[in-house]
Each structure stands twice: as C-alpha cells, then as structure tokens.
Amino acid sequence: MTPAIPTTIFERMSRAAAAAGAINLGQGYPEMAEPAELIAAAVRGLREHSNQYPPMRGLPGLRQAVADYYAAHQGLSIDPAEVIVTSGATEALAAAILAIVRPGDEVICVQPLYDAYKPLVEWAGGRVVLVSLTPPDWSLPVDALEAAITPNTRAIILNTPNNPTGTMLSHAALSAVGDLCAGHDLTLICDEVWEAMVWEGAEHLSALTIPSLRDRMIKVGSAGKLFSLTGWKLGWVVAAPALAEQVAARHQFLTYTTPTPLQWAVADGLALPRDWHDAHRDRYVPGRRALVDGLRDGGYVVLDNAASWFVTIDLTASGIGLDDETFCTRLIPEAGVAAIPFSAFYAAAPETRYVRLCFAKEAPVIQTATARLAAFRAGLVG
Ligand SMILES: Cc1ncc(COP(=O)(O)O)c(C=O)c1O
Structure with a gap:
C-alpha cells in the first residue's frame, strides 16, 4: 500500500x-490588491479569445512572450520552441522530474528545499540524496555537492532565489554546478520561480546564463509568482530542444494543456513594459x-x-x-x-x-x- x-x-x-x-x-x-492589468487581460482572454484546448505545448504567443521576457529581463537568448507551458511550476517540476529520472537513479536535492521535490523524485522511482546549504548566509557547499555524486547520480535540483532563505546562488556557485554537471553528465533542474521578487537592486542570475548548463538544464518559472496571482497555477519550463521534447511528452499526459484564457492573459502581462514590472515588484x-x-x-x-x-x-x-x-x-x-x-x-x-x-x-x-x-x-x- x-x-x-x-x-x-x-x-x-x-x-x-x-x-x-x-x-x-x-x-x-x-x-x-491584484494587478488590474492582468485581471483585465484574463477577462479579455475569457470573452474575446478561445476557451477551447490550446496547443499542447502552450499558445505560440505565450511561448514567444516568455522568450521575450527573459531576453529583456535576464539577457537570455531563448527560442520559443524551447518553452513548454505547464499548470504551475509544480507541474513543470513534475514533468521535468518524470522526463529525467529513471528507477534507481539518484537525484541530489539541496536543503532547505521546496516540499514537492522529494515526493516527485520518489514517484519517478529515484532516490533523493541530500546536501544542505550552509547557514547563516546559505551558501552552496560545492565540495559536499561533488562528494554526493555517484555513478548513479542523474540530476541535481536547485532553487534560486531560494524559498525559504530568500538568498540567491552566486555566479561562482552556479559555474561550479555547471562544471560538475558537465563533468558527470548530469541534468540540472533549476527552480527559479522567485526570479522577479528581488530587493534593493539585487539582480536574478539565471543558471541558464552559464554556458556549460545551456543544453543540460531545465529552468522552471511561474506566472503565479511573477504576477502575485498564485491561484492561476500557470508556469513553464525552458530547456534546450531535446530536453524540452522529453518534458513535453510528460506534460502531455499529466495535464495535457493549461487553461487557455489565462495563457492569453499571462502573454499580455509578460509584454508589459519594464517600468510596470518594477512597480509591481516595488x-x-x-x-x-x-x-x-x-x-x-x-x-x-x-x-x-x-x-x-x-x-x-x-x-x-x-x-x-x-x-x-x-x-x-x-x-x-x-x-x-x-x-x-x-x-x-x-x-x-x-x-x-x-x-x-x-x-x-x-x-x-x-x-x-x-x-x-x-x-x-x-x-x-x-
Ligand atoms: C520554490 C518554489 N517552487 C515551486 C513553487 C510552486 O509554484 P506554482 O504555484 O506555480 O506551482 C513554489 C510555490 O511556493 C515555490 O516556492
């Protein structure tokens, strides 16, 4: 049982x-107060756009909007074909883990950790190997991470910015992770849902900017977090085409698609000017x-x-x-x-x-x- x-x-x-x-x-x-522009966009989505199934990987306009948003806000160069729209970051994580993890695989998870990672890895038949961030600055102990890698290790799951610590991994830490992943042929699943909520001039550094990770990582994002609409449960993954293909195959039988009117609304929201996003955060x-x-x-x-x-x-x-x-x-x-x-x-x-x-x-x-x-x-x- x-x-x-x-x-x-x-x-x-x-x-x-x-x-x-x-x-x-x-x-x-x-x-x-919820962002009025997004609520109006959702009403437009319901009234003026389709309420029927969208394409399985997401509306083309939303996939383009995600790519454009990351180009403008994080300096990333992403093809819309590398974006798969999911029902929240939670489904993105599930699809990513099911795409990567096979029975008997080990997956290194870094604590403190978001509570969905461990059960999802275990449901895929994998075994979680734990490494802990070092308080009080919650830095990543790269030596401990390296020591945790075995011939059975398949993937690492990271979360930056981190919930609950509110800290971000440095460029040096992410580069070290990139070297480890490239050296041991591992996939990185990087949960970056808190990417827009950064304070006092801090800037989010996506792990996707690390060249050695570009083709071996799955970046996870969430419109619920970006727009403070946590009940919308709309997220996405960004990954190189071969990985995106694998994630899409799992998404197809997890939820198949994500509510169409909200996809229109999030596409409109992502396209709002930089000033709007800054004011929303502030x-x-x-x-x-x-x-x-x-x-x-x-x-x-x-x-x-x-x-x-x-x-x-x-x-x-x-x-x-x-x-x-x-x-x-x-x-x-x-x-x-x-x-x-x-x-x-x-x-x-x-x-x-x-x-x-x-x-x-x-x-x-x-x-x-x-x-x-x-x-x-x-x-x-x-
Ligand atoms: C680190 C982290 N990952 C994923 C999620 C889930 O996001 P969503 O509501 O889009 O599924 C959360 C929500 O709190 C989170 O904090």
Missing part, C-alpha cells in the same frame, strides 16, 4: 491561523521594510534576504530558547501570528533555530503582526 502523505505544514499552519483569527505570515500568498517594499524593521525593533535577529516574499529570523541569536516548531505552534494561540518553521523545509537533519515569515501583506497588517511578535519575544526572554 502507498504510505500516507501527510498534510503540508503550510496547510496545517493556515488552518490553525484561520481557526484562531491569527495574522497569517505563514503561507506564501499575497493579501494585496509594491512589496513597504511590507518588507515594516517586517524587517519591526522584527529588529522587537529584538529579533533577522537574516539578510535578497529575494522572495520571506524573511528569516534566527531564534537562538534572538535569545529565544525554543525550537522552530514549538515557537510556531505557540505563536498562533499566544500571539495571534502564524509563521513557518524552517525544519519543514528539510527532509533530514533539519536546522531548528530559524523561522520564515511572509511580508506579502499591506504594511499596517505587518505592523500589527510585528508588535505581537515583539510582545511574544518579551514574554519569552523576560
């Missing part, structure tokens, strides 16, 4: 937060500042975050003697705030002194939450 699949921590914390009427800084979804700046400043004022040690909607607090450095799970479990009833323990992002040997908080809310909501967090810490440390 298939082992039971536990409910994710995000569901559990969100349910507990709703039951307690707590402010939910746990699950990563925005509670802010809507998160007040919430981010309110969270970081409010936490620091309340005595918390906050780690650097260059990207994503999340910041990390270090409980130990903040003088709090609780582990992350206990802290988060007590935080909901005692302070009225929900957060996510870092240990939820580990498949083994978890870090238990860090907690993730989401700032994709209006600044006043964040200010109320940080006041509660400050009072909670004061009650703990005396």
Whole structure:
C-alpha cells in the first residue's frame, strides 16, 4: 500500500491561523490588491479569445512572450520552441522530474528545499540524496555537492532565489554546478520561480546564463509568482530542444494543456513594459521594510534576504530558547501570528533555530503582526 502523505505544514499552519483569527505570515500568498492589468487581460482572454484546448505545448504567443521576457529581463537568448507551458511550476517540476529520472537513479536535492521535490523524485522511482546549504548566509557547499555524486547520480535540483532563505546562488556557485554537471553528465533542474521578487537592486542570475548548463538544464518559472496571482497555477519550463521534447511528452499526459484564457492573459502581462514590472515588484517594499524593521525593533535577529516574499529570523541569536516548531505552534494561540518553521523545509537533519515569515501583506497588517511578535519575544526572554 502507498504510505500516507501527510498534510503540508503550510496547510496545517493556515488552518490553525484561520481557526484562531491569527495574522497569517505563514503561507506564501499575497493579501494585496491584484494587478488590474492582468485581471483585465484574463477577462479579455475569457470573452474575446478561445476557451477551447490550446496547443499542447502552450499558445505560440505565450511561448514567444516568455522568450521575450527573459531576453529583456535576464539577457537570455531563448527560442520559443524551447518553452513548454505547464499548470504551475509544480507541474513543470513534475514533468521535468518524470522526463529525467529513471528507477534507481539518484537525484541530489539541496536543503532547505521546496516540499514537492522529494515526493516527485520518489514517484519517478529515484532516490533523493541530500546536501544542505550552509547557514547563516546559505551558501552552496560545492565540495559536499561533488562528494554526493555517484555513478548513479542523474540530476541535481536547485532553487534560486531560494524559498525559504530568500538568498540567491552566486555566479561562482552556479559555474561550479555547471562544471560538475558537465563533468558527470548530469541534468540540472533549476527552480527559479522567485526570479522577479528581488530587493534593493539585487539582480536574478539565471543558471541558464552559464554556458556549460545551456543544453543540460531545465529552468522552471511561474506566472503565479511573477504576477502575485498564485491561484492561476500557470508556469513553464525552458530547456534546450531535446530536453524540452522529453518534458513535453510528460506534460502531455499529466495535464495535457493549461487553461487557455489565462495563457492569453499571462502573454499580455509578460509584454508589459519594464517600468510596470518594477512597480509591481516595488509594491512589496513597504511590507518588507515594516517586517524587517519591526522584527529588529522587537529584538529579533533577522537574516539578510535578497529575494522572495520571506524573511528569516534566527531564534537562538534572538535569545529565544525554543525550537522552530514549538515557537510556531505557540505563536498562533499566544500571539495571534502564524509563521513557518524552517525544519519543514528539510527532509533530514533539519536546522531548528530559524523561522520564515511572509511580508506579502499591506504594511499596517505587518505592523500589527510585528508588535505581537515583539510582545511574544518579551514574554519569552523576560
Ligand atoms: C520554490 C518554489 N517552487 C515551486 C513553487 C510552486 O509554484 P506554482 O504555484 O506555480 O506551482 C513554489 C510555490 O511556493 C515555490 O516556492
């Protein structure tokens, strides 16, 4: 019999937060006005374009728009034939993993990790081999990565910018990964869904810019993250033609296609000018500042975050003697705030002194939450 699949921590914390009427800084979804241009484009998609099956690999206009967006924003040269539209990044990951992993293969996953990677590798018959980023800057230990490679290794899965740490892999780290992949004939699956949510002038560096990875990697993106419309579940992969072909063959029997009106809408959204994209991203700046400043004022040690909607607090450095799970479990009833323990992002040997908080809310909501967090810490440390 298939082992039971536990409910994710995000569901559990969100349910507990709703039951307690707590402010939910746990699950990563925005509670802010949605981009009007995208909603109008979706209405146009429904009313003026087709509601019938689109081509299996995605509308040609959307595949072109993805290529154009990456050319303009990340300096990538992509042929639209290298883009496959999927039902969210989650399906993109599933199709990519099913395309690459065969029974008995080993896949190196880097912790902390997005929770879908491990079950998907295992459903494909593969075995996950874990390597952990090194706190507190969450750098990639390239030596440990190399040491984890065996003759059975088939692929590496990376996530940059990273959820939950909000950090990005450097050019040096990505080049080293490129050398390892080329030297051992490995495929890289690089989950870059947080690519547009970068702060204080930071720039996303796609692993696809590394020449040795250009033909041996699958880049995963998500319109839900780009446009703060997480319920749209529209994503894509970008990969060299031979790899894209393999991914398309799996996509064909996972979902076959992705809702047509939303494909039109996302194509229009991606084509919006640079200024629009910058302004959309900058809507998160007040919430981010309110969270970081409010936490620091309340005595918390906050780690650097260059990207994503999340910041990390270090409980130990903040003088709090609780582990992350206990802290988060007590935080909901005692302070009225929900957060996510870092240990939820580990498949083994978890870090238990860090907690993730989401700032994709209006600044006043964040200010109320940080006041509660400050009072909670004061009650703990005396
Ligand atoms: C790192 C990472 N990958 C993938 C996803 C899933 O994206 P989507 O909602 O487009 O399936 C998420 C969502 O939070 C994520 O954080």
